[in-house]
Amino acid sequence: MTYCVGFLVRAGLVMMADTRTNAGVDNVSTYRKLRLHGNDGTRLIVTASAGSLSTTQDAVQRLQQGVPNPETGALDSFETVTSIYDAALAAGRAIRAARDGMDSLQQGQISFDATLLVGGSVGGEPLRLFLVYPAGNCIECGPDTPYLQIGENKYGKPILDRALDYDTDLYDAVKIGLISFSSTMRSNLAVGLPIDLVTARQGQSEAEVVRRIETNDGYFAELSRRWSEVINEACRAVPKVPFEPAG
């Protein structure tokens, strides 16, 4: 499994992904799922992927070679698209083509589905963030719910629903994202360190921070420890149930 999350807050974009890939529980590997394209001040395209690793890798190959755009007849790649929306559409065509190509391999219950987050800015446009579904269609992140998740998303969702809004500071959003990862990793073995993360300020087509939180990261260990502590304090701060029998 995998967990990836993207935030689009007023201040900018945050994208984070773990690196654990597993087939069962005894075939566990580390693969980069967060990819950075351009990052030259005029083109920033960040992708995060969840689902079938073979489909994702196939889609990445297709995007490097260029994916046919049925409306223009051109080959679209992350080097040629002129907007982040076109990048999301090209990524959608790529994962759809990759998955369709695997249909002949279909057997049993194996799923070749893959899902992507695509965020960034091309040519000075405002930062945008999209979730690309296995069918190739996509949805855009908006201010009312300023996050999108893919992969093992449920354990880490409650903290986002309570703590994140469009006006959250960019690095407070990173902290909330790391808490969301910590909650997920505590409850599910299939999500694990290292975590890759990218931030970008609104108005920039270039990343501000590109960082890998390694397995032995002292801050992340302290964040997880402190989060357990404050969650227990928070439980104590909630009033007792009013129906405990006396005595």
Added chain:
Amino acid sequence: MTYCVGFLVRAGLVMMADTRTNAGVDNVSTYRKLRLHGNDGTRLIVTASAGSLSTTQDAVQRLQQGVPNPETGALDSFETVTSIYDAALAAGRAIRAARDGMDSLQQGQISFDATLLVGGSVGGEPLRLFLVYPAGNCIECGPDTPYLQIGENKYGKPILDRALDYDTDLYDAVKIGLISFSSTMRSNLAVGLPIDLVTARQGQSEAEVVRRIETNDGYFAELSRRWSEVINEACRAVPKVPFEPAG
């Protein structure tokens, strides 16, 4: 969907279940999923159910009429079993028989699976808690992880992993359970009030509290509001990320 949770802590047993049943998002109803049997001082059997409502209701019927026990030839019901383990085994045979009976109806992707929690005490034995799988087998709750969940379990799991242990006070456990429900309901429409709950003290074969948290429950509303507040305070209490660029 549904969310049910059971705790077996040193002090006793807590079982909680929401009451929302849905087929899609526009066919939503309220059904009791927490059921109390006996509760006479010598026999306390509490069940909570998730999954196909038709399978659950079929299994309940079978348990009332008595389910054939292939090892003794007798008909086992919750009125006749002599231990809570036998109650879990009988419940397993009932849901397996109910589901098998529906195999002929199978079409498309509809699942007739149902899962149960079975907890309590018969004849003065220590309180025990079991999770009964759709196949009819079961697992028992133990002190290392003093909870079992069924249904929409992921949103509400992180708080249990951080805040609950075997020595948690019985009504603090109830409070943590309600926070777990609040987190789930905030993130998923398919789980909703009212919530039914039962508590029992270790050494008793009788419930201590049997209560329904209604839609307009003031304490639950305050708990949810306060939890949002303290979660935001908790986020602020965690140190800032150490890699925010200066300026």
